[in-house]
Amino acid sequence: MYAEVVVNLLNRKLDRVFHYSIPSALEKRLREGMQVLVPFGPQTVDGYVVGLTETAEVEKTRDVLEIVEEEPVFSREMLALARWMSKTYLCTMVDALHVVMPPGLKLRSKKFLSLNNPDADLKNKIFAKIMTGADTELKDKVAAVLELLSVRGKAEIKSLEQQYGKKPVEYLARILKENGWGEVNTRFAAKARKKKVKQVMLPENERDDIEELIHNLALKAPKQAEVLKILASDSPVTLPELKEMGCSPTAVHALQEKGLIKIEEIEDIRDPFQECRPVEYEPPKQLTSEQAEVLADISCSIERGTSDVFLLHGATGSGKTEVYLQAIDKALIMGKQAIFLVPEIALTPQMVQRVRGRFGEKVAVLHSALSLGERFDQWRQIKEGAVQVVVGARSAVFAPVPKLGLIIVDEEHESTYKQEENPKYHAREVAIYRSRMAGCPVILGSATPSVESYYLAREGKYKLKTMPNRIGNRPMPEVHIVDLRREMEQGNRSIFSSRLQEEIAAVLQKKEQIILFLNRRGYSTFVVCRDCGFVVKCRYCNISLTYHAHGEKMICHYCGYKAKVPQVCPVCRSKHIRYFGLGTQRVEDEIKKLFPQARVLRMDVDTTSRKGAHEKILTDFAAGKADILIGTQMIAKGLDFPKVTLVGVISADTSLNLPDFRAAERTFQLLTQVAGRAGRAGAPGKVIVQTYAPAHYSVRTAQKHDFPGFYGIEIETRREMEYPPFSRLLRIVISGFDENKVIRAAHILAENVQAQLRGVEERLEQPLLGPAPAPLTKLRNKYRWQLCIKAKNRKVFGPLVDSALYKSGLREQFNDLKFNVEIDPQSLL
DNA sequence: AGCACGCCGACT
């Protein structure tokens, strides 16, 4: 028998299986999914058993050295999932395996240098040898390393190098190895470990005469008697618990010495909810007929175990959550588990509350704030079936539930479901893959479905369920559009229209709250005519050209098309055609000028970089510690703010004109979400959207809460421009310190890709965009260029990258550049 | 990736 092993080294050339023979001692124990140590060239490395076969494809094989843990780190299903991910998302098998494994079990190696013999004799011999060679400066340092080593016998090479520098350590290591005086050993360790606790109990045979024992001890050793008394009524008890009850460790120890108590070490499962328990039970709600109808279909799929994908399009407040919760309940009744994905746990505390309120102790929440140990324990609890509902952000899609009965992807349109690092998976796709493997349905829920999902639903690939009515028929908030071109005409140069200023003043007067939105950071600027709203776009890519102050130029970040900023607007001949860019700081400054008495909170990348900063800002605002909250999209998903009666969107244009093919979609989503923030139960809120493009379909349809209307127009632009869902995209970002090199590599790569594309069937009209400077042209001192490839089917991307980038020798030729290959990029920003 | 091997310049 041979073991097929994937080694834990991150290199494309090593991304394949290696065959190892299995020594007889391991033959019975070795299984697929285990972590092993294997010899690899001159070193020992850790790896994963991905298969057991009768034949090896190579002549010579070496033995598996060691099994790291008897418990496999992935099941056959998860292995298949990893294989699928590495193929689909163009990542290495190790990268894919690492996300399906228990967190924290990835081994890290440490190298130690040791002397074979700690006596002075050997030390002197080595010292003499050092003195014969090397220059004096080096000699002193090597001698210092030797001195330390002779005292400790063994030391970690990394820390030695940190203290003395690389050279002397390497030098000494070589001398020791060459003469057999010492050696280098590698040790492997995982970051996460089981937490242990000592448990104290009475031996079985002691129960009967415990009273007598206590009585006998009471005089001479009252403390010990006390311990026994506690144990007599409640055994076993953990050592920390005993201490808390006032028992001294010496008393416990003495009892153990006498053999009157037993102490065992058991695992102490870390409990992240310790602080916030219990949650009040929230009983199921009566469903509306709309909800009941949807639930009936989903329940049917759960019962029959069919892997249907439901796209649940429900307006804000239409009661999607209750449908989710009752569907989960169905799965639990079937003896199965459910996975519930949310975009970001930190921003959806009320959703987590509701799930826990319904299912209580059966819920595990995978929070990014969990410690590694907590996550490790949660993972194993889930694996053992001790937990029935798993709530978490994208990585929770890998929760190893034993019997998957349902997956919910809430706010399925959110781009946070796409991981930006390897493996660059989309949690929605992984969810669907898992549902097929397990035979269970998936619910994709959103008030503003992604164009891709909605398209697939219309094509009949997903089951479309619509819940257009809000519970209790609450009216949708009124959305007012303010035409910024008119403001310009009327001589208002402030970033706030007179309408918005009036409304802000009125709300402040009433002591209610205001949220002002600005999308993203204003790093991307575009050129707009202040009189007619015309925005300069690329004629090839249909995205806004990005303004560069450098030489009054505009550039398309998809294809590289360049143009000069026009002197007059090509549509209305106005001279007021200028770039536009806006940051939250600027909004705050203007607010302070206009309303000096208002208390303002700002929430953006700058103010939320510290951990837990968002939560603080949001809770402060909810507690009424400020009148106005200024922020980016982040707030849109956040908590409910009942006192907010006015929401202002400073400029829909910053979102609308992001140089990205999803700009219109993102804008529609943003405006809809924002509208959902305004007003609660009693008072319907007001939403004011300022824009230079009041007639744009994203703005118009969002105002009327008309998703189908938006979709109908958007899908046609996508079709025309061959953007998803009519194509799949692949983006390659090339970055490096040498700009010329980056540009050269980008152009060669583009040529190679072009050549490869000629062989692709079902070619699109314009399958290659670029090379062009990336929207963030220089990031951390590295120059960035990108190209974007479109194809009907993403299967072509794997072989294409393989030929154009690797087999062509380009990757080797430019080995100091970074080539970031991203399939299905969520945006090309 | 990480380690060995190997082939050249600048020191004893």
Place this chain on the structure above:
DNA sequence: GTCGGCGTGCTC
């Protein structure tokens, strides 16, 4: 002549 620079090539 030796030391040590890092280009090249391989790992079941």
